């Protein structure tokens with residue numbers, strides 16, 4: 001994969017850009033002025049970050065795998081250590097498909113009913129390949145969503161959820177909290 005150079009990234013005018021940020025030269029970035037990307041995070045080939053007025057905020061050590069899409073008017077927040085597998089789609093805005101209104105962006109606002117809702121993926125949350133998150137979902141710290149799943153409602157911290165709509169099937173181990181402490185000690189030892 002080829003990543004944009006620091007100079008290229010800075011020219012794009014991100015709201016903020018941490019250290020060692022990697023963005024593929026095949027990713028599409030819209031409205032960079034409303035996008036923040038934290039230290040050591042990576043955005044892979046064919047991903048789309050399309051920020052609305054609420055912006056997209058990506059924390060530290062996050063991975064947006066290939067073909068993932070983050071799009072919508074309301075804020076989308078990925079806290080530190082979030083993992084998005086390939087083909088994940090996160091929407092903070094959606095047309096209303098109920099039939100009350102027409103539903104696609106070629107049409108004027110007057111004939112559409114667009115629903116907006118903040119999406120927050122808290123620390124350590126992980127999403128399996130080809131899964132979809134709809135507006136308003138709050139994915140608790142450490143929650144996991146299996147491959148090919150659909151989250152329409154919020155997910156409890158450290159729950160493992162699968163299916164469409166997503167249902168909780170088990171508890172995720174909390175060992176990773178200890179592992180993260182070790183990781184931070186490793187980093188501190190390196191810089192000492």
Ligand SMILES: CC(C)(COP(=O)(O)OP(=O)(O)OC[C@H]1O[C@@H](n2cnc3c(N)ncnc32)[C@H](O)[C@@H]1OP(=O)(O)O)[C@@H](O)C(=O)NCCC(=O)NCCS
Nearest residue numbers: 085086127128129144145146147148160161162163169170
């Ligand atoms: C959700 C997931 C984390 C569950 O793993 P696990 O905790 O080991 O759970 P299990 O394999 O014991 O499965 C528990 C139950 O959920 C079902 N299940 C597991 N993953 C599922 C999925 N993605 N969709 C629907 N059902 C699923 C299992 O069939 C099992 O059902 P059963 O109890 O009726 O037999 C894992 O299956 C998954 O989807 N991981 C995503 C990985 C991925 O996308 N990687 C991309 C590269 S990083």
